Amino acid sequence: MRVKEFLIAKALHLIGLGFISDYVFAFLSIGYSSGEPIPKVLMDFNILNIVRGLFTRFVVSTNLDWIWPYWMVKQFYATSEGFSARGFNPASINTNYRNWTGIGDLDSEYEATIDPRGLTTPYFNSWSLDTWLQLDSQVYSPALEKVCAQKLLNNLPIVVTTTAYEKKIQLTSTVFAKDLGALRTVALQKTEVKNISKKTQTFCFSWAFRPYNNDGIALINKLEFKNNGDVYINNRLAAVILQIPGGITTSTLSRGDVKLFFDEAKSNGKLADFRKSRVGMATGICVYHVTLKPGQSTAFEIRMPVDRKIVKKLTDKKFAAQYSEQVRLGSYAALLKEHLANWQKKMQTGLEISVPDEKIQSCFDANKAFMLMFYDNTYITPGPSTYHEFWFRDATYLLNGLDKLGFHQETRNVLNTFQKRILASGLFHSQQGEWDSNGQAIWTLMEHYRLTKDQEFLKENYPLIKRGAKWIIGKAQSNLNLNPGYRGIMPPGLSAEHFGLNDYYYWDDFWSLAGLQSAAQACAELGKKGDSFSKGYAKLEQAVDTSLCYAAAHLGQPIMPISPSRRMDSAAVGCLSAYYPCRIYAADDPRLVNTVDFLQNKCFIRGGFFHDVNHSGYGTYLTMHIAQCYIGQRSTRALDILNWLLKVASPTWCWPEAIHPRTLGGTIGDGHHGWAAADICLLIRNMLYLEENNNLLITPVVPARWYKGQKIAVSKAATYFGQLNYTIETSSTGAALKLSPHYKQPPQNIEWNVPVKYKKVLVDGKIYSGARIIVPAHTKKVQLFY
Incomplete structure (x- = not known):
């Protein structure tokens, strides 16, 4: 027994857990050792999940008469299709309905979230605000209703949730998060209450402060609750109520849900109240008496701090008093108008598209806005809540999406921080034991250069690229495994967590190759010698090819498992990085084609890619990666995938990291996933135009119906060649492509892929003959005749 195993066994015996030692050692023996600990952020997150889940399980299951949030209602109540049995499950964690929508401002660092029933959570792991109604002695919450409508206002991060009760009263909550200067980001919520019946209605509306999220x-x-409408939670100013209520009451776990004391709040006339709870289950409501004639409405407002740095300061009474005074300034209407104007002005910059499909158009516009929301000035995160952290892996896709949307300065602001994220060893570090980050960091830096041709930027960052590329070469050399299939590839690591435990992942190899290829290109662009990077690339490429041949011999065909130690499973989706986005292999490479075919035939369920490893759900962005391969192959299966994605998107056009196959709710990670937002923008972008082998492709894969009396327009599109602008106008007799690019470096040719049959082609007025429409870069107009 090794020293490490001896110490673990000894420790387990000392605490009376010796009987599990065999399982612990068996678990530790899975995969390969990387010599690195599990990333701390993952440990912290999982420990919090387990402890909180254990507490949640026992509190909720013995208090089902409380009003709980939507996800708990669905998972805890036996009549729900999302019911999860708890008998042998020690912790109750949201695994079936991880869905919410982030709201934030341009350049703001933090976001609030809104759940599918309008529950507002101001910041990660915080309390939440609900809107309740007492009508005919019955207390209602949107969480308990079967029907609830939710949408974005103008496809911006402004969430509107509407619920109707007994065909009498309708509640519409509109929530946005705005940067208010010194106050930083504040969530502003206005709930309109309307009588939709034909009779006068008397009822009560309330803000409910709830101990869950x-x-x-x-x-x-x-x-x-303070007399002036300030609400303090755990000694911090948590909310400011703008209309003084008619009554207030509070409760605790032992006393029972505060809904039981609604009548008490209606009649006591209190403007202040105080409640402590040793078990952390204090809750309270402030109640408003309302009488409305048919068609009449009234509204209530509340404002909540979102910025976590400000929240920490709000324990200071003097600061909290000043905050309360200032946050009340400005009418909701004026602030919303200003907020809309700021967002709309920003949305008029960067890539704009116009397509004859309302869903695709709205989806693109909304996620373009979400990409700006996920951008937090000097860093970018893959989620507003659970994943509000920086990872190079996620940032690579997010920054590439931001860059290709035309937001180069925003992208550069984050790239400028890479110098602080590289260690003395040359490792670009965000988490321990992950060997993909260097290739990703270098590739992202070079992608920015490829899109901007900014030589000064490349000169400034070349030292980082050089150090990072040397680290890759050294890391590959540190692999001492000389067994067939393992020699010379990147050593074992955790890599992307959705592949499994530590192993020799080809994902790390492809990203490392992309990094070395980019480093060699950087040398060429700057007139420097890049022989060592080219040689390092060739050596690693040969090792990967040899390893894949080893895998092919075992699997009976040229195909890519995620590791030479694995058979084919859903994790093989990670190997598609060889094409998207790394472009190490072509889309028609047999190894890639066979891998895509395997995933399509074995891992698709009802239209979506189901990922068994870790995610245990439809992989949202992973499904998009398969669609990217189909675009490269000019296959209309990409459109089938896009249609499926639109079908399973939330009404606010976002996706969780993975989707439950039965409930279609989120199963893992952030309920509003930034990586998915980036990939959907890039998927729609690459359907409309794509760089390939120094050529520019127009509409590589779009629906044939778009070429029948419809119009397609693309403007301010960032490409490797410069800015692209084009329109395609179609009729029953033909189509016309008009190009007005602003090249920095023109492509070799332009290829126009047309999904309908045509008889005649004119290029700038001259007859064109050829099986494919491939025209010079400076062509202005191409006409088709059906």
Whole structure:
């Protein structure tokens, strides 16, 4: 027994857990050792999930008469299709309905979230705000309703949630998060209450302050309502109510849900109240008496701090008093108008498209806005809540999406921080034990150069690229495994967590190749010698090819498992990085084609790619990666995937990291996934235009119906060649492509892929003959005749 195993066994015996030692050692023996600990952020996140989930399980299951959030209602109540049995499951974690929408401002660092029933959670793991109604002695919450409408206002991060009760009263909550200068980001919520019946209605509306969120119980140990409408939670100013209520009451776990004391709040006339809870289950409501004639409406407003740095300061009474005074300034209408104007002005910059499909158009516009929301000035995160962290892996896709949307300065602001993220060893570090980050960082830096041709930027960052590329070469050389299939490839690591435990992942190899290829290109662009990077690339490429031949011999065909130690499974989707986005292999490479075919035939369920490893759900961005391969192959299966994605998207045009096959709710990660937002923008972009082998492709894969009396327009499109602008106008007799690019470096040719049959082609007025429409870069107009 090795020293490490001896110490673990000894420790387990000392705490009376010796009987599990065999399982612990068996678990530790899976895969290969990387010599690195599990990333701390993953440990912290999982420990929080388990402890919070354990608490949530026992609190909720013994108090089902409380009003719980939508996800708990669906998972805890036996009549729900999303019911999860708890008997042998020690922790109750949201695994079936991880869905929410982030709201934030341009350049703001933090976001709030809105769940599918309008529950507002101001910041990660915080308390939440619900909107309740008491009508005919019954207390209603959107979480309990079967029907609830939700949408974005103008396809921007402004969420509108509408719920109707008994065909009498309709509640519409509009929530946005705005940067208010010194106050930083503030969530502003206005809930309109409208009488939709034909009779006068008398009822009560209330703000409900709840000890839970999208992940589980959020401890409220102390809740205090002040006379002026300030609400303190755990000694911090948490909310400012703009209309003084008619009454207030609070409760705790032992006393029972505050809904039981609605009548008390209606009649006591209190404007202040205070409640402590040792178990963190304090809750309270402030109640408004309302009488409305048919068609009449009234509205209530509340404002909540979102910025976590500001939240920490709000325990200071003087600062909190100043904050309360300032956050009340400005009318909701004026602030919303300003917010809309700022967003709309920004949305008029960068890539703009116009396509004859309302869903695709709205989806693109919304996710373009979300990409700007995920951008947090000096870093970018793949989620507003659970994943509000920086990972090079996610940032690579997010920054590439931001860059290709035309937001080069925003991208550069984040890239400028890479110098602080590289260690003395040359490792671009965000988490321990992940060997893909260097290739990703170098590739992202070079992608920015490829899109901008900014020589000064490349000169400034070349030292980082050089150090990072040397680290890749050294890391590959550190692999001492001389067994067939393993020699010379990147050593084992955790890599992307959705592949499994530590192993020799080809994902790391392809990203490392992309990094070395980019480093060699950087040398060429700057007139420097890049022989060592080219040689390093060739050596690693040969090792990967040899390893894949080894895998092919075992699997009976040229195909790519995720590791030479694995058979084919859903994790093989990670090997598609060889084409998208790394472009190490062509889309028609037999190894890639066979891998895509395997995934399509074995891992697709009802239109979506189901990922068994870790995600245990439809992989949202992973499904998009398969679609990218189909675009490269000019296959209309890419359109089938896009249609499926639109079908399973939330009404606010976002996706969780993975989707439950039965409930179609989120199963893992952030309920509003930034990587998915980036990939959907890039998927739609690459359907409309794509760089390939120094050529520019127009509409490589689009629906044939778009070429029948419809119009397609693309403007301010960033490409490797410069800015692209084009329109395609179609009729029953033909189509016309008009190009007005602004090249920095023109492509070799332009290829126009047309999904309908045509008889005649004119290029700038001259007859063109050829099986494919491939025209010179400076062509202005191409006409087709059906």
